[in-house]
Amino acid sequence: MQELFDIGVDVAKANVVIAVQDHPELACELVNEPGALRRWLESVPPESRLAVESTGRYHGLLVHLAQQAGLRAYVLNAWDVSMYAKALGMRGKTDRTDSQVIARYIREHHARLHPYEPGSAAQQAIDQLIRQRARVQVKQQSLMRILQDLPALDPQRQAVAQSLQAVIHTMDAQILAWMHSEPALAEPFDRLQTIPGVGVQSAALLTSLLGRIGFTNADALVAFSGLDPRPKDSGQKKGRRRLSKRGAALIRRQMYMCACSASRTPAFKPVYQALRARGLSGIEAMVILARKLLRVAFALWRHQSVFDSERFRPKMT
Known part of the structure; x- marks a missing residue:
């Protein structure tokens, strides 16, 4: 029986550094381009495990090619790997040691x-558009703040704002087109928009996420988003709960914006007011409301239903 490898890869824009657990002689460095990666993957036994840290877009090519070659590819949380390296007592950090740590991490923790x-081609396109749209919007807001104190440049500032807004509108149109390109996406996309506070962008993000990852329950979805409270207790001491922030920041940002909108609707305004009446700050109340919206979205997805204010009325406690 052919031995299966546990492979750790440190990915950069120009190159990748590869380590194979228990096989230091197989360590190598490759150019991060399709030809070199394909040739290397041909020498790797199928069903081997390959892990990379999430590096924005740089790891995407290797993960895609690895899956095509029959490997099980894992995209790891960079913070988890960093803490794991510290726990191992690593005394330095290089691309080579990073790949070795990743290889050991996937060997020991792959079971969980x-x-x-x-996801499908449509889901991949939607995910990319949503991420890039968020980045364009952030840059737009930053640029407008920079130029607002320069009255002499008002015409140019308005022209830039209009151009960037046109880009955002084009992205929105493309997201809608992709969403309606597949019935498996279009139907839940329309259902999720029946939730008060959930608009087109949020519904698209949730539809793609729920369609790509089979969450077992609503708690798993909340944990994936990083909106779950993290305990910090020791003995008799009960520490202050803080958000784990383990998932993608885009999801948390989008759900927080949904909560801001939902807090002004008849369905969720009483919930928000009740939370504030308990002494919670506005941000704390919004975070709790964002978690509730995620749970409602999961229920609509699982039961293939639309929002009903009576059925899905959140508890006040």
Whole structure:
């Protein structure tokens, strides 16, 4: 029987550094381009485990090619790997040692991890558009703040704002087109928009996420988003709960914006007011409301239903 490898890869824009657990002689460095990666993958036994840290877009090519070659690819949380390296007592940090740590991490922890699921072509396109749209919007807001104190440049500032807004509108149109390109996406996309506070962008994000990852329950979805409270207790001491922030920041940002909108609707305004009446700050109340919206979205997804204010009325406690 052919031995299966546990492979750790440190990915950069220009190159990748590879380590194979228990096989230091197989360590190598490759150019991060399709030809070199394909040739290397041909020498790797199928069903081997390959892990990379999440590096924005740089790891995408390797993960895609690895899955095509029959490997089980894992995209790891960089913070988890960093803490793991510290726990191992690593005395330095290089690309080579990073790849070795990743290889050891996937060997020891693969049983509780899920291989990366890229989703359909439509889901991949939607995910990319949503991420890039968020980045464009942030840059737009930053640029407008920079130029607002320069009255002499008002015409140029308005022209830039209009151009960037046109880009955002084009992205929105493309997201809608992709969403309606597949019935499996279009139907839940329309259902999720029946939730007060959930608009087109949020519904698209949730539809793609829920369609790509098979969450077992609503708690798993909340944990994935990083909106779950993290305990910090020791003995008799009960520490202050803080958000784990383990998932993608885009999800947390989008759900917080949904909560801001939902807090002004008849369905969720009483919930928000009740939370504030308990002495919670506005941000704390919004975070709790964002978690509730995620749970409602999961229920609509699982039961293939639309929002009903009576059925899904959140508890006040």
